[in-house]
Structure formats: C-alpha cells, structure tokens
Amino acid sequence: MVAISGAALTAFGRRRDGSSFRDWAAQAFDGALTMSGLEPSDIDLLIVASESDFFTLQLNPASVIAGDLGLTGAATLRVEGGGASGQLAVHAGVARIIAGLARHVAVVGVDPSASALTRDTMRDLYGFSFDAWTDGMTGATSSMLYALSFQDFAARHGATEADLDAVTIQNRQNACANPGAHLPRSHSAAEIAAAPMIASPYRRLHCSPLSDGAAAVILSQPGALPQARAAAPRITGIGASSDHAHLGARPRPGDFSAKTRAMIRALSMAGIAARDIGLAEVYDAYAGAQLQGIAALGIAPDWQRDMYAGGFGRDGRCPVNLSGGLMGQGAPVGATGVGQTATCALLLEERYHAGLQPRRIPEHALADTHGGIATTCAVTILSQRGGA
Amino acid sequence: MNLELTLHYDLSPGWLAPYIGGLRAGRAMGARCRTCAKVSFPPLRTCHCGGCGPTWAELPGIATLRYRSTGSDGDFALVVFDGAAGLCVARLYGFGPEDRLGIITAATGARPGLCLRPVKGPAP
Numbered sequence A: 001m002v003a004i005s006g007a008a009l010t011a012f013g014r015r016r017d018g019s020s021f022r023d024w025a026a027q028a029f030d031g032a033l034t035m036s037g038l039e040p041s042d043i044d045l046l047i048v049a050s051e052s053d054f055f056t057l058q059l060n061p062a063s064v065i066a067g068d069l070g071l072t073g074a075a076t077l078r079v080e081g082g083g084a085s086g087q088l089a090v091h092a093g094v095a096r097i098i099a100g101l102a103r104h105v106a107v108v109g110v111d112p113s114a115s116a117l118t119r120d121t122m123r124d125l126y127g128f129s130f131d132a133w134t135d136g137m138t139g140a141t142s143s144m145l146y147a148l149s150f151q152d153f154a155a156r157h158g159a160t161e162a163d164l165d166a167v168t169i170q171n172r173q174n175a176c177a178n179p180g181a182h183l184p185r186s187h188s189a190a191e192i193a194a195a196p197m198i199a200s201p202y203r204r205l206h207c208s209p210l211s212d213g214a215a216a217v218i219l220s221q222p223g224a225l226p227q228a229r230a231a232a233p234r235i236t237g238i239g240a241s242s243d244h245a246h247l248g249a250r251p252r253p254g255d256f257s258a259k260t261r262a263m264i265r266a267l268s269m270a271g272i273a274a275r276d277i278g279l280a281e282v283y284d285a286y287a288g289a290q291l292q293g294i295a296a297l298g299i300a301p302d303w304q305r306d307m308y309a310g311g312f313g314r315d316g317r318c319p320v321n322l323s324g325g326l327m328g329q330g331a332p333v334g335a336t337g338v339g340q341t342a343t344c345a346l347l348l349e350e351r352y353h354a355g356l357q358p359r360r361i362p363e364h365a366l367a368d369t370h371g372g373i374a375t376t377c378a379v380t381i382l383s384q385r386g387g388a
Numbered sequence B: 001m002n003l004e005l006t007l008h009y010d011l012s013p014g015w016l017a018p019y020i021g022g023l024r025a026g027r028a029m030g031a032r033c034r035t036c037a038k039v040s041f042p043p044l045r046t047c048h049c050g051g052c053g054p055t056w057a058e059l060p061g062i063a064t065l066r067y068r069s070t071g072s073d074g075d076f077a078l079v080v081f082d083g084a085a086g087l088c089v090a091r092l093y094g095f096g097p098e099d100r101l102g103i104i105t106a107a108t109g110a111r112p113g114l115c116l117r118p119v120k121g122p123a124p
Helices: A021-036 A061-068 A085-098 A119-127 A142-157 A161-175 A189-194 A257-270 A287-297 A303-308 A333-348 B014-025
Strands: A002-009 A045-049 A075-079 A104-112 A197-199 A212-220 A234-242 A277-281 A364-371 A376-383 B028-032 B055-059 B062-071 B074-081 B087-092 B101-105 B115-118
Touching: A002 A021, A002 A085, A002 A333, A021 A061, A021 A104, A021 A212, A045 A061, A045 A085, A045 A333, A061 A075, A061 A104, A075 A085, A085 A104, A085 A212, A085 A234, A085 A333, A085 A364, A085 A376, A104 A333, A119 A142, A142 A197, A142 A287, A142 B062, A142 B074, A161 A189, A161 A287, A161 A303, A212 A333, A234 A257, A257 A287, A257 A364, A257 A376, A277 A287, A277 A333, A287 A303, A287 A364, A333 A364, A333 A376, B014 B028, B062 B087
Parallel strands: A045 A075, A045 A104, A277 A364, B087 B115
Antiparallel strands: A002 A212, A002 A234, A104 A212, A197 B062, A234 A376, A364 A376, B028 B055, B062 B074, B062 B101, B074 B087, B101 B115
C-alpha cells in the first residue's frame, strides 16, 4: 500500500496570463507538498508526466522542472503514455515505493495543451497519437476514431444520442461547482443539438476541450508519513493493459477491453470487487467514451438505468466525474491522470470543493485514464486508510 | 516565446513497405498468417492467433462499410475488405448517403492513407 500524502491541481483552462507550464508545475507541486507536511529534501524521486515535447518544446522536462521545484539531486523520470501519461506516472511512483526504492515520490503532470500550438496543429498531432502508419495516415482525427468506436458500442449496447447529451449535461453541470474547471456550463439538449457536427454522432459539445494546467500528488511509504498525515488515503490497487492501436484490429472496436483487463488487475491487487467502488473519475474525452468506460470497468452493471436514476450523481451509488471530468474540468493531457487521482484523494479526505463533496464518503474510489481509443489503459484504486 | 519550427520527416516504412506501397498504387496488400492463414488488413506483424512472420497477399480491394462517421472532420468509415479477417479505418471519397460498397483507390499526397471510392462512383 502507498499513501497519498499530498494532492493539488491548478485551474484547468486556456491560460492567457503570461504564465508558463513551469509555473503551473510549481504551483501544483507546492500545493501538494504543503498538504503532505514534507520538505523538498524529503522527495527521493520526481516523476513528470507530459504527453509530448511538441507541446512544451522541452525534451527531458523532468530535469528542468526538478530545478524549478528545488529537487535537483533527487532522481528524475519522465513518463509518457498518450492520454494515460499521468496515471502511468502515478503507477511508476507506486511501484518505486512498493519496491522499497523510494520513501516519498512527487508525481507532477503538466501540459500546455490549449495555448502552445494552434488548434489545427493540435488536431494534426493527435492524428498521430493512434497508429500513425494506418489509421493516422488516413487523416482520421481523434474525434473521428472515437465516433466510429462509439457507433460499434451503441449498436451492441443500445446507447443513443440522448445518452451522449445526458453525460454532457451532467459533467458540465458538475464543473459549475468546480472553480478550477475549463467549461462550467449549464447546457440544454437543444443547445447540444444545435452545435456543429464534428464526427457523427459527436457534436462539438460532446467533446472535451484541450486545456492548460498541472496536477501533483506526493506518494509516500505509509511508515514514513508525518504524524499529521497518518490517515491519508491509500493506493490499494493499480492495473494497466493495452489494446491494438489500430481500431479495426480489435474484435469489437466499441469495447474498451484493455480497460476491463486493467480494472481486473487493480481489483485483484486491492482485494475488492467492482461493486465496492463508490466514486469514480472516468476518462471522458468524449461523452460516449464515459459510457464505454463505465461499461468496461463494471462499476454499473446497467449503466443506462443508473445514469437516468441519478446513480452517477453527487449522492448516487457511485458518483462519476464530480470534477466535471475532461469534458467539464478540462484536459491538460499530462496532468489529466494525476489530476484524477488527486481529485479522488481529496474527495476521500473531504477536502474537495464543498459543492461537489458527496454526503456519504465511500471506502473506495477509482481513477480511470487511457491513451488512444482506450489503447493504453491505466486505473488506480484509492481507499480510506482503514478500507483495505 | 513565439517560435516557428518546420520539421521534415523521412521515415522508412520498414516491414510495412508492401502495405504502404500498395496504398500508393491503389492495391490492398494484407498479411497472411503462416499459422492460421487469416489475412489482416491493415497488416498485423503478429496475428491474433500468435503467429508471426506473415506472407503478403493481395486482396480484391472491395470493402463493405460497417460504421460511417461524417462531419467537419471528414467522411470516414470502419470497413471490412473482402478476404480480410478484420475491420479497418478508411477515408471515403464521393460516397452518397446510401453507398455501402467501396473500392480502394490510390492514395495521393504525402500521406499514404487508405482511401475508398464507391464501387460505381466518381474517382476522387
């Protein structure tokens, strides 16, 4: 087991204030370190999650950020796994602590995904984040590939465009109570239907934005925690898996099979069942991806019924994306998975935004992240100190 | 920092050379597994059955649309090629709303992508 002694996120959005990704990384790290009660000299390893040097124009960013954070001398490592970069970085830190190679690890996710390059350039680059030699060379965009995958899911699971609207409305509404959210909006179905069609059935409002921002967690060996943080939440399970990068090579392109395998591994490590998850941050790059993710993770055997019965709401059986998710809170790619884990930790500690904090704090929470069309999947289970 | 950077890539296709060359010529070159004889297109170096080191096999080039998505990002589909074991993503040119059958057409431009035109439709 590994403790999360500190967790913090910057606001996510399009930053136009002259600040840089290095400022955001420092802001998130400082917040997490303060919460942990540790000093920079206590950190044995800094892991930086950043999806692409194209965004930061900085190869080997971990060494540069270490200097900014006063961590020169600590070991440094950069982790990249597409959209899953942040969660994979958390996993790398957990593994180091479990192996006894570090007592305290700082994991910082950061990317200037909104402001560094033009929208067209980003769309081109993301076309290469799938199998660049097959799907990528056709010119298919991320939206297009997600749309084709969702169509297969919808055909076999009975999902509808109304379901996409329901996810969109709920996540953006949650974001309204998150002061750090990129898109806090109260949408109507009519407003969504009037938005431009990007890749049917996805309209613009069904898509998550690209954002700037950072998030950080401090992972600690439980025996090395400061006394004041002895009750910090624990990471009790991690799991990762992969799928074919080109969509057509999958037997069922709409199923997020790698996510299912990752979840099974994490549940096995935590010694719990999917029904024990009482709160989840699910990777919703698109509205349909949230439904595909929930189905793959097994946290709601009948996702359609649960969604319309309020099961994923703040006081439902398993609140999903209280932060607003990628669709509402935003998606600075390297920060996304770290931010999801930080959000779960803060929710378990009742330190999250008051308007989103559930009345019933569950024993176990789930942070779910992926890269590609659920090609690289990574999930993390967090538990109350006494929960596992 | 406001910097313009121009990059020119010259990446060799490696083991994918027959596939990439086929796209440029309007031919569908798949990989036939030496173990189970299934043909993957786009080619898999390692088959679902675990077999590796495939031989190359040309498919007829006719594909049926399974799922289609259109919008400001273009017109694309998940299709299945006659003789192939799985699906693949293709860009569609000149397809009407009712067209379901396509034929591979030579990729033009810098990107060797998989392109289809309707079987009885206009060339792109």
